[in-house]
Amino acid sequence: MRRSPWATLAVLALAQFMVVLDVTIVNVALPDMQVELGFSADNLQWVISAYTLAFGGFLLLGGRLGDLLGRRRVFASGLGLFTAASLAGGLATSQGVLIAVRAVQGFGGALMSAAALSILTVTFAAGRDRNIAMGIWGGLAGLGGTLGVVAGGVLVDAAGWEWVFFVNVPIGVALLALTPSTVGDSRVVTDGPRSFDVLGAVLGTGSVLAIIYGVIRAESQGWGSAEVLSSLVGGAALLALFIAAEARSTSPLVPLRLFRSRTLSTSTAALALNGGAFLAMFFLSALFLQQVKGLSALETGLQFLPMGIAAIAGAMVASALVPRIGTRPTQVVSAVIGVAGLLLLTQASATGSYVTELLPGFLLYGAGIMGIGVPAQIGAVSEISHEDAGAAAGIVSTGYQVGGALGLAVISTLATSVVTSSLTAGATQVEALVDGFHRGLLLAAVLGAGNLLLAAASRQLVPTEEELAEAMAVA
Structure with missing residues (x-):
């Protein structure tokens, strides 16, 4: 099937727009979430941190999965996860559920964003067309961050904080329906064994999560408490294991030589x-x-x-x-x-x-x-x-x-x-x-x-x- 590269760009850029929009749209809903779900001041930040951590922690893995399993498949999987998590976020009735949903959203966003960028790279040849495509991609992403705060305000005031999540659902469903006909599939062909470096992704994300948890708990428990110290030390240990794992991996998520x-x-x-x-x-x-x-x-x-x-x-x-x-x-x-x-x-x-x-x-x-x-x-x-x-x-x-x-x-x-x-x-x-x-x-x-x-x-x-x-x- 012959697909228009500009139709591909439209679907991918709108998906990225939605991911970036979600970073800022939630901020203006935080006070309402805090009141309705009973968040403490120190736990409220996890509504933001759970998303950014999962997104940042799995971006590299998302790119690797797309290379080996097929970029369209990983893009659609990430989009589906993001959309389902958005629905669950709007239905959340407790802070634990909302934080977990935000982490799933971040993971889905990482798969979607990493695969989409790879698809754009192989869809447009280097030169003028690719530069135009990347400019549109980046421009819509920046616009998503800017419009998110206004859209969030409108939705919270008119319908409630739940709608900063519900708004993603119809967009996500529409993009999922359009993906098979507009986005071509591609992957890296390799004769050797496929290595996803899941260990590196888990160790890297786990180390940062442990360190952040220790910092957050320090306000209520004290920096010298057993809980805080064990979390910080555990995070440092996981970080050391991550570096060791990346140094030994044949297909590392983070090639240390680049540093x-x-x-x-x-x-x-x-x-x-x-x-x-x-x-x-x-x-x-x-x-x-x-x-x-x-x-x-x-x-x-x-x-x-x-x-x-x-x-x-x-x-x-x-x-x-x-x-x-x-x-x-x-x-x-x-x-x-x-x-x-x-x-x-x-x-x-x-x-x-x-x-x-x-x-x-x-x-x-x-x-x-x-x-x-x-x-x-x-x-x-x-x-x-x-x-x-x-x-x-x-x-x-x-x-x-x-x-x-x-x-x-x-x-x-x-x-x-x-x-x-x-x-x-x-x-x-x-x-x-x-x-x-x-x-x-x-x-x-x-x-x-x-x-x-x-x-x-x-x-x-x-x-x-x-x-x-x-x-x-x-x-």
Whole structure:
């Protein structure tokens, strides 16, 4: 059957749009979920972390499964899992069920996203058509993140928090129906035994889960408690086993030799810090706007919208600047802008004006994070061969997701401890929440400052327009 590559692109890009939409659409529903399902302040972050951890932890495995089992089969399986988990999320009646469902959503999203990117790569030949396809793919993904906060607000206010999950179901069912006729199948042909490195995926994800669990429990149990120490030590042990397993595997998920590349290592670290600061800022700001400022879910989404627009503009400006002044100056200036935005947000009060206290910080931060992301993606593949480009892109994506989950865990836990201390000292509920918000944003700024140091130490690259398009397509 002859299939139009542009019809293939439409199905795959809409699926990716839905995956990215789900990251932000849930944030504005968090306060309603907390009230209805009885989440504690420290457990609430698992609604976000369970998704990002499973997504980041299984992206590499998803790509490998698609190569060996067939990319369309893995894409459809991931889409089906994501859709079914969305239905279950809307029907969840307890926090444990919702967190488990979010993890399944993340796993399905990882299979779907990794396979879809591989399908696009083999559907469009290198050059103009592939660059256009990747631009549409990336543009819809960015638009999904921006529209998610507004769509979430509309759905929560009009129908309830359950609909941030239910909205995925008809889209997912329609895409599943269209997949056989629009998406061709492909796989890597190999004469040797198939190796999926499931052990590597389990050890890597398990290690991060254990470490994050230990960080979260530290707020209530104390850093020296047996539960926290055993979780942190167990996570470190699993991480060591993961590294050993990857070093011995004939088909590793993470080829450790790639980390000999200084630019790949620094780029992955930069994107991990970016992810940690962003998820923590988004999580804390959504709670601040609704629990402190008293805004509805829709009003909260609309107040985030300028940040999304600034992020899109920041990506466009960074893409134009990099071929002219290089990656390092672009990244350094963007890191400074991002930190300035976070520091401005630490001055926000319960009664202050949105225009003067929040909007400037949101605009600066939105532009800054994309100004870091674009040159970091370029640097990540600059020293990597074409044969390893897919693995390098997977490492970078995983670093961003796992860094986001870790950063969210650490910052939200420490912010919650400040809220508890303020309440104990006699502060009102609103005063305590403001104190926690300020501390969390200050910690996010510390991550941003770390990114500034990484940017200053990174290699200076000045890619041509063609190299820029190729790097952005792969990353």
